[in-house]
Amino acid sequence: MSLSRVLIYSLVLLAAVFYLLPLFVMLMTSLKDLEEIRSGTLLSLPQGLNFDAWSKAWGTACTGVDCNGMKGFFWNSVLIVVPAVIISTILGALNGYVLTKWRFRGSNLFFGMLLIGTMIPFQVILLPMARTLGFLGLAGTTSGLIMVHIIYGLAFTTLFFRNYYISIPNELVNAARIDGAGFWLIFFRIVLPISVPIVVVSVIWQFTQIWNDFLFGVVYSSGDAQPITVALNNLVNTSMGVKEYNVDMAAAIIAALPTLLVYIVAGKYFVRGLTAGAVKG
Amino acid sequence: MKALKIQNVEKTFGSIKVLKGIDLEIEPGQFLILVGPSGCGKSTLLNMIAGLESVSNGNITIGDRDVTHLDPKDRDIAMVFQSYALYPNMTVKQNISFGLEINKTPKDELEATVAKVAKMLQIEPLLNRKPKQLSGGQRQRVAMGRALARDPSIYLFDEPLSNLDAKLRVEMRSEIKELHQRVGTTIVYVTHDQIEAMTLGDVIAVMKDGEIQQFGSPQDIYDNPKNQFVAGFMGSPSMNFVPCDVKQGMNGLVLVLESGGASHELPVENGIEGLSEYVGKKVVLGIRPEQLTQVSEDKPDTMTIPCLIEIIEPTGPDTMVTARLNGVRTVCRVHPTAQSKVGELMPLQFDMSKAVFFDPDTEQRIY
Numbered sequence: 001m002s003l004s005r006v007l008i009y010s011l012v013l014l015a016a017v018f019y020l021l022p023l024f025v026m027l028m029t030s031l032k033d034l035e036e037i038r039s040g041t042l043l044s045l046p047q048g049l050n051f052d053a054w055s056k057a058w059g060t061a062c063t064g065v066d067c068n069g070m071k072g073f074f075w076n077s078v079l080i081v082v083p084a085v086i087i088s089t090i091l092g093a094l095n096g097y098v099l100t101k102w103r104f105r106g107s108n109l110f111f112g113m114l115l116i117g118t119m120i121p122f123q124v125i126l127l128p129m130a131r132t133l134g135f136l137g138l139a140g141t142t143s144g145l146i147m148v149h150i151i152y153g154l155a156f157t158t159l160f161f162r163n164y165y166i167s168i169p170n171e172l173v174n175a176a177r178i179d180g181a182g183f184w185l186i187f188f189r190i191v192l193p194i195s196v197p198i199v200v201v202s203v204i205w206q207f208t209q210i211w212n213d214f215l216f217g218v219v220y221s222s223g224d225a226q227p228i229t230v231a232l233n234n235l236v237n238t239s240m241g242v243k244e245y246n247v248d249m250a251a252a253i254i255a256a257l258p259t260l261l262v263y264i265v266a267g268k269y270f271v272r273g274l275t276a277g278a279v280k281g
Numbered sequence: 282m283k284a285l286k287i288q289n290v291e292k293t294f295g296s297i298k299v300l301k302g303i304d305l306e307i308e309p310g311q312f313l314i315l316v317g318p319s320g321c322g323k324s325t326l327l328n329m330i331a332g333l334e335s336v337s338n339g340n341i342t343i344g345d346r347d348v349t350h351l352d353p354k355d356r357d358i359a360m361v362f363q364s365y366a367l368y369p370n371m372t373v374k375q376n377i378s379f380g381l382e383i384n385k386t387p388k389d390e391l392e393a394t395v396a397k398v399a400k401m402l403q404i405e406p407l408l409n410r411k412p413k414q415l416s417g418g419q420r421q422r423v424a425m426g427r428a429l430a431r432d433p434s435i436y437l438f439d440e441p442l443s444n445l446d447a448k449l450r451v452e453m454r455s456e457i458k459e460l461h462q463r464v465g466t467t468i469v470y471v472t473h474d475q476i477e478a479m480t481l482g483d484v485i486a487v488m489k490d491g492e493i494q495q496f497g498s499p500q501d502i503y504d505n506p507k508n509q510f511v512a513g514f515m516g517s518p519s520m521n522f523v524p525c526d527v528k529q530g531m532n533g534l535v536l537v538l539e540s541g542g543a544s545h546e547l548p549v550e551n552g553i554e555g556l557s558e559y560v561g562k563k564v565v566l567g568i569r570p571e572q573l574t575q576v577s578e579d580k581p582d583t584m585t586i587p588c589l590i591e592i593i594e595p596t597g598p599d600t601m602v603t604a605r606l607n608g609v610r611t612v613c614r615v616h617p618t619a620q621s622k623v624g625e626l627m628p629l630q631f632d633m634s635k636a637v638f639f640d641p642d643t644e645q646r647i648y
């Protein structure tokens with residue numbers, strides 16, 4: 001093995017350790033009891049597999065006044081994420097399809113404005129959105145929060161699909177038009193079936209964004225409807241007596257698990273989709 | 282009834298006029314070629330016939346229907362694209378039957394049509410493959426199959442052979458010609474290859490800068506080009522253009538040709554009356570390589586001029602030799618056994634019966 005090879009591998013290894021160490025510490029801590037945490041060091045291994053902290057985090061830990069653990073909030077997040085991801089991805093695909101294959105007067109301007117949407121920070125839209133939700137009677141509801149995520153994500157999903165579809169030759173759509181297909185038929189029969197890589201990108205992106213969102217969740221939802229990120233924050237901040245680091249760590253891992261899983265399952269499609277080039281006929 | 286009638290059709294993109302008033306008509310069953318250099322508007326015109334581009338001005342009639350504002354699907358046309366545009370997610374069979382399926386063709390009729398088309402194009406073994414598992418030539422066939430399955434009143438082809446290698450292109454060219462003879466449907470075919478235009482077309486429209494320069498049969502366009510552009514575009518190697526002075530000779534007009542260090546007077550065949558106005562002025566002599574040959578006995582009354590040979594290019598059946606006439610490189614087609622050596626003088630025979638003349642300023646033909 002040449003010197004440069006050795007160098008490259010050690011660098012990669014170092015980076016891996018750097019990113020994996022926090023996860024390792026969290027995992028180890030979550031498996032210890034409080035006594036072990038106090039007496040041992042951060043990196044010391046637990047004496048046995050002790051899942052007490054996990055079951056407490058899931059079922060009985062206190063997140064403020066209630067002490068029902070994370071499980072209710074986990075399902076809240078699922079209920080928010082699933083429709084928001086599906087709807088924003090479908091709308092993004094349709095936008096991208098229209099912006100590339102059925103261009104209209106001003107479609108470039110429209111796309112330019114959407115691009116600005118990707119650069120707007122969360123904080124900027126907090127107040128106007130709160131007013132809008134109030135006006136629509138959706139303040140504090142799960143549907144309201146879903147709507148916020150869809151609207152905010154639309155700029156991104158549209159950008160993904162538009163950039164993917166621009167590389168699909170127009171002749172494909174023209175051929176289908178001559179074959180007698182219309183707007184929807186071409187979308188569902190020709191365009192969508194070759195969009196799998198970019199659908200995966202959009203789903204992963206939206207899933208992580210929405211699942212990990214804290215700000216919108218804390219602002220636009222309340223009480224029992226809050227997403228898991230907000231619940232995690234409450235759990236960690238609710239301390240009666242001693243700080244239960246093991247429960248905190250278990251809860252944090254529970255909150256991070258779905259995004260981790262999505263990357264493990266679909267990660268290779270994510271990379272493939274991001275680099276996918278022209279679709280050759 | 283005409284198969285296709287295009288009346289004063291114009292197209293503007295923004296402020297650019299891409300087509301400037303196109304007029305043409307073809308009879309049912311004719312094979313029309315649109316030929317011209319890149320960017321002259323061939324594809325735009327074809328897309329307008331197809332209904333894929335809107336018409337800025339003018340009318341398009343297919344059969345007895347004005348289709349100017351109809352959707353592509355209502356025009357009764359089928360089209361083969363340059364990039365083939367096969368649906369990548371569908372099998373060959375699905376590609377061919379997609380249009381039929383949309384038109385709600387009954388299942389057994391659909392199957393029969395696919396089978397017939399596949400047989401005609403010899404793609405039966407490929408029916409269950411996806412386009413990316415096909416070679417270029419096979420994709421080309423499938424693209425044609427998709428069009429053939431539709432049985433429309435006009436087929437539109439946009440440079441269908443330009444992505445194939447040279448050998449396959451020649452093969453597919455004769456297949457298309459044979460197919461046309463068999464099905465007899467009207468075809469509009471875009472190409473920038475003048476050999477394809479000559480070999481396939483019943484009628485050719487030579488286009489340049491959004492205008493039709495000349496419209497006629499291949500032979501007519503070859504023998505009687507209307508202007509210097511058409512003359513130079515059709516034919517390979519292309520026609521030679523030699524600027525010459527016109528003089529009054531003893532028995533009619535002569536052209537002054539400087540060749541091999543000496544000046545020669547080349548008599549002009551009679552019958553070109555317009556030339557008399559050019560006495561004392563310059564004209565452009567247009568003469569094709571096959572009219573400049575080695576000296577042969579069976580044409581005793583043609584003029585022979587010694588020419589200095591600069592380049593020799595054997596092609597097999599003929600050898601192209603390049604001489605210099607009036608300072609212009611001129612290609613001549615001679616028999617391989619007759620060629621001399623580079624740098625030597627070779628007597629060449631000028632067959633002026635098919636020579637044409639152009640005004641050097643307007644580039645229009647002098648009749």
Ligand SMILES: Nc1ncnc2c1ncn2[C@@H]1O[C@H](COP(=O)(O)OP(=O)(O)OP(=O)(O)O)[C@@H](O)[C@H]1O
Nearest residue numbers: 294297299317318319320321322323324325326473
């Ligand atoms: N959508 C468009 N917007 C603006 N200009 C266009 C558009 N489509 C074509 N043009 C212009 O119209 C002219 C004719 O284009 P067209 O595609 O018809 O050329 P062509 O004769 O088919 O050339 P080629 O042999 O290269 O295919 C070109 O100058 C081109 O730049």
Ligand SMILES: [Mg+2]
Nearest residue numbers: 323324325440
């Ligand atoms: Mg073209």
